Each structure stands twice: as C-alpha cells, then as structure tokens.
Amino acid sequence: MRVIRSAWGVVAISVIASMSIAFGITVLITPEYESRAQMFVSTSNQIRSDVYETNVFSQQVVGSYAELATGTVLASKVVSDLGLDLTPAELTEKVTTSYSPATVVFDIVATDNSPELARDIANTMGTELSELVSAIEVSTNGDAPSHEVKFYSLAEASDSPISPNTVMYLAIGAVVGLLIGSALVLARHRIASR
Known part of the structure; x- marks a missing residue:
C-alpha cells in the first residue's frame, strides 16, 4: 500500500485516462x-x-390485451399510422408491456433513439389496441363491448435516456483505472527492486 501511495500520480493518471475513455464511449x-x-x-x-366476478375477469384479460400490444397485427397498424420505415417485426422489438396480474392496469413501453418517436409509438399502440379490443369484444346483439381498453395516462417524451448510463460507465472507468494504475505501480516497484 505504501508503494501505491508513493506513486499516486500514476494511479491518478490511470483513473483519469480510464474515465475519459469511458466518457468517450458514452458519447x-x-x-x-x-x-x-x-x-x-x-x-x-x-x-x-356481480362486481367481484367482473373485476376478476377484467384482471384475467389484462395479460391477453398486453400480449396483443406486442403482436405484429397491431404493429403493422402503428407502422402505417406513423409512416415508419420499419417492418412490423422490427417495431415489436421496440415495444414491451408490463403488468401485474392483480390489477386492471398495464403499461405499453416503447423505446427508440428519438424520445418523441418513443412517445408516439407508445401512444399510437395504445390507440390501436383500444380500437382492436373494441372490435374483438363487440357483442353479437349490437350491445356495447364487454371490455374496453382506455388510456389511464398518455406516454410523454422523456428528457433523459435510459442508455447509456453515463454515471455507471464513469464509475466502471474509475475502478478499472484504479486497478490498472495500481498494477502498473506494483509492477514497476517489483522490477525496480530486482
């Protein structure tokens, strides 16, 4: 440890260089x-x-509706609506859903390089899903659909990206720099003491 303290400059330069490389990667x-x-x-x-039975049934269909949101049928409508230069299969790779089986709420999550396009994909997917469910759930006698999917909250464009995580990259860079700098100092000390 005394050896590393005496050559702290090498360790510091190594940490700064590694963090700079990590920052460059994030850029x-x-x-x-x-x-x-x-x-x-x-x-x-x-x-x-029967309110209880109806609520239980609604909770059971949430998974099915969430699955519809990630299918190519819905994706092809969204591609057409937004005029995207993607295939429906490529769009489905940008969309996921998340839900808890005990609720009647689920999320449609879209990712993209553009925060505005991610927002538009999620919202258009929700609109198209709502229309698809209304068409599927329509009764044969012309009554209102048995279930509807509505927006609880619209997607918004995010200000901060989910990746890259700059803080994490810098922390990893600092640790790698510390390890490399310490290894250099110890190797130099070992060579000098021969």
Whole structure:
C-alpha cells in the first residue's frame, strides 16, 4: 500500500485516462429513450351484475390485451399510422408491456433513439389496441363491448435516456483505472527492486 501511495500520480493518471475513455464511449453510443403509456381495462355497464366476478375477469384479460400490444397485427397498424420505415417485426422489438396480474392496469413501453418517436409509438399502440379490443369484444346483439381498453395516462417524451448510463460507465472507468494504475505501480516497484 505504501508503494501505491508513493506513486499516486500514476494511479491518478490511470483513473483519469480510464474515465475519459469511458466518457468517450458514452458519447459514441446512440442514446435510447423510453416512453410508457398506461392502459386501463374497463367493463361494460351491462355485465356488471356481480362486481367481484367482473373485476376478476377484467384482471384475467389484462395479460391477453398486453400480449396483443406486442403482436405484429397491431404493429403493422402503428407502422402505417406513423409512416415508419420499419417492418412490423422490427417495431415489436421496440415495444414491451408490463403488468401485474392483480390489477386492471398495464403499461405499453416503447423505446427508440428519438424520445418523441418513443412517445408516439407508445401512444399510437395504445390507440390501436383500444380500437382492436373494441372490435374483438363487440357483442353479437349490437350491445356495447364487454371490455374496453382506455388510456389511464398518455406516454410523454422523456428528457433523459435510459442508455447509456453515463454515471455507471464513469464509475466502471474509475475502478478499472484504479486497478490498472495500481498494477502498473506494483509492477514497476517489483522490477525496480530486482
């Protein structure tokens, strides 16, 4: 430890150089943004005879509706609506969903290099999903759909990217620099003491 303290300059330069390289890497990585639209599954007034059963049924269909949001059928509509230069399969790679089975709320999460496009993808996906569910759930006798998917909150464009994580890269750079600098000092000391 005394050897490293006597050559602290080498360690410091190594830490600064490694952190500079880490910062350079973060600058070269294209930022990725995430936007999240929250959707709510509601039930038609006509089937609300037993509130508990209706709520349980709504919770059970949330997973199915969330799965529809990541399918290519919906993605092809969103590609068309937004005029994207992507295939539906490529768009589905940018969209995920998250939900808790015990609720009637789920999230449509879109990622892209553009925060505005991530927002537009999530919101358009929500709009198209709502229309698709209304078409699927329409009753044969012309009554209102048994379930509807509505926006609980619209997606917004994010100000900060989810990647790269600059702080994490700098911390890793500092640790790597500390290890390299310490190794250099110890190697130099060992060679000099022969």
